[in-house]
Amino acid sequence: MGRWEPDAVGRLRAAALDLFVERGYEGTTVADIAERAGLTARTFFRHFADKREVLFQGSDRLQLAMVDAVLALPAQASVRDAVAAALRAAAGFFGDIRAFARRRRDVIAASAELRERELIKLASLSAALADALAARGVAALDARLAAESATLVFRVAFERWLEPDETRGFGAIADELLQRLGALHRAPRAA
């Protein structure tokens, strides 16, 4: 970061979100964002590859942290432990960004391009978690199902975390959902 641009990233991010809400994602240019933030386009490109990165920056690190959490578990940990560990690692990323994440959600919901991008990120997360589980010796199909379960809980917990009346942290919500999911699958079958 240049020394005359204190918190350039934060200012660019806030300006971008404001403009995406006001004019729509497609109707906003990098030049608009830089101008609103009182910075230059050159500064923008020092921090983001393009305007989409304002919304998706950090998702690679998030995925890496979740994968690392799976790989770092002791050998005797179960697949279920691995799913829980991945979700706990995600919780570390969702501290004080709830207000940003709520506005981000609304911007993404309004754009087909961004919705597809979000779905691709989730598919990538699921594939990476399945690879990590397979690297621990879990059979491919079980690894896939566990990774899809983790991604399912991640997705529903993230949605819930952003609801207006929700005050719990992401970790507590994900924990509850994982417990509930387990209880549903443990229930005896009548049929």
Place this chain on the structure above:
Amino acid sequence: MGRWEPDAVGRLRAAALDLFVERGYEGTTVADIAERAGLTARTFFRHFADKREVLFQGSDRLQLAMVDAVLALPAQASVRDAVAAALRAAAGFFGDIRAFARRRRDVIAASAELRERELIKLASLSAALADALAARGVAALDARLAAESATLVFRVAFERWLEPDETRGFGAIADELLQRLGALHRAPRAA
């Protein structure tokens, strides 16, 4: 169907698939499809709303059948029974269409528009199943998680059903996946 157009639907579907593979989905018009099938565009539109419907026709009935299966269960059936029943109902739709479904999969994989359409159909299925479970008195969050589980198994089973070496029916595959998913979530946690 007109009396001079025996199996118009089958001919239009085969022609459309051939053309989607040859020229790409975006590069194929309804006129092309009708011509290849030896029929008129008017006949095409008697059977399909547009060219996309060639690929997605039947998905509404599939969703309805899965929802009906959930609603038809006796009151004492568990949420897990409901998930299993929905998947069994789906199996009834996937009899002798495996060759068509494999080509359809490849066409969809090659088009961003079709990939998004497929994801929207899956989201719609999940929402409808959650509504059906809620109508049975299942708590909203559990209904959501169970519906997402059913959709997860549906999606992975469908993929697996289309693999080159796979000979089992959709129902047997979905059954196995549901068992495995249950086992993963029943496993004791070491942590």
